[in-house]
Amino acid sequence: MKNEKVLKLFNLYANDLYRFALSYVGIRQEAEDIVQNLFLKLISKNLVIKSEYEKAYLYKMAANMCKDYMKSAANKGLANYDDLENLIADRNAISEREESLYNSLMNLPETYRIPIYLHYYEGYTYHEIATILKLSDSAVAMRISRGKEMLKNLEV
Amino acid sequence: MEQIIKETFDRISMDEQKVNEIRECLLKKRRTYSIMKWVACAAVFITVMLFIPSTRTFIVNAANKVINIFHTANGGEVVYDEADNELSFSITYPRDSYVKVDGEKIYLTVGDKCIDVTDYCGKDKYYRYEIVNSDGSKNIILVGGTPENAGYVELIYDSNGSYVFNTMDVPCDKDGMAPAWVELAMHNEGVPTGNAELDE
Numbered sequence: 408m409k410n411e412k413v414l415k416l417f418n419l420y421a422n423d424l425y426r427f428a429l430s431y432v433g434i435r436q437e438a439e440d441i442v443q444n445l446f447l448k449l450i451s452k453n454l455v456i457k458s459e460y461e462k463a464y465l466y467k468m469a470a471n472m473c474k475d476y477m478k479s480a481a482n483k484g485l486a487n488y489d490d491l492e493n494l495i496a497d498r499n500a501i502s503e504r505e506e507s508l509y510n511s512l513m514n515l516p517e518t519y520r521i522p523i524y525l526h527y528y529e530g531y532t533y534h535e536i537a538t539i540l541k542l543s544d545s546a547v548a549m550r551i552s553r554g555k556e557m558l559k560n561l562e563v
Numbered sequence: 564m565e566q567i568i569k570e571t572f573d574r575i576s577m578d579e580q581k582v583n584e585i586r587e588c589l590l591k592k593r594r595t596y597s598i599m600k601w602v603a604c605a606a607v608f609i610t611v612m613l614f615i616p617s618t619r620t621f622i623v624n625a626a627n628k629v630i631n632i633f634h635t636a637n638g639g640e641v642v643y644d645e646a647d648n649e650l651s652f653s654i655t656y657p658r659d660s661y662v663k664v665d666g667e668k669i670y671l672t673v674g675d676k677c678i679d680v681t682d683y684c685g686k687d688k689y690y691r692y693e694i695v696n697s698d699g700s701k702n703i704i705l706v707g708g709t710p711e712n713a714g715y716v717e718l719i720y721d722s723n724g725s726y727v728f729n730t731m732d733v734p735c736d737k738d739g740m741a742p743a744w745v746e747l748a749m750h751n752e753g754v755p756t757g758n759a760e761l762d763e
Binding site: 505 | 564565567568569570571572574575576577578581582585586588589590735
């Protein structure tokens, strides 16, 4: 893909993909690296993606890269996430409720956390999430429902 | 809950310094195939000339620009355009597809051949057809899918066996994803599929 096209996609989706990667891996630096590697990969690929499918394609790519990272992090015994205050420039603007939500969400198992993020933040439908995460629609529905229950129990 | 999730994540964005760093990196990075693929392209250019002697083929040389145009077996046109150390190419889809569907039957059509490949095709099944040219370069045509969504992928290799590029005409699903057979076929041929998990 041409550099200019990749740069255009980067300008459009970098922050969305960063937030998605962050919700997955929890660590700012890792999320940034995933975004960077994703766009570098695009340059080296002979790809033509219809504009209406660009975002879904990029999310699918990001999900695959995050999964790979999580596998290797689990192998290395790494399981942590950055505090919300380290992710936001204006730390004073963070409310207790936001901090509590973020901590609860990041403490959910990845299985539930990612579908919840994609549904409630990105607004993806169950079917769209199923495509991105390579799951069945019913598995997504079940994970969101259980994840929501777990979040409630964590008093969000 | 939806509201608080939105509010929280809306506050998070990538560090501006990192954004600029990646932008610079993307601008500097040249596509990995730039030189190698151009060399390979020249080989394919010769290949196609041998393969389709009657094809209109030409190269335009200018002070800072080289355009290489050639045609695939079924009338598609591939243009390699090198200017200012940047290589790009465009593909005009062929007039005639390699795939013909007649009722419940799927046929591969290439040259004067018409092969019934129905039994080999399915959602995750495909038929493989290889053309080896006199210089050792080759075209691999992969046909797959069902009669409702049959399609093809053509892979072109140079005489050293290096993959150069592909053309394809494959119906995607509503999420823009190609059918399973495409990913499988390209992966089996050892070429990039676009699926990071498979390609690594």
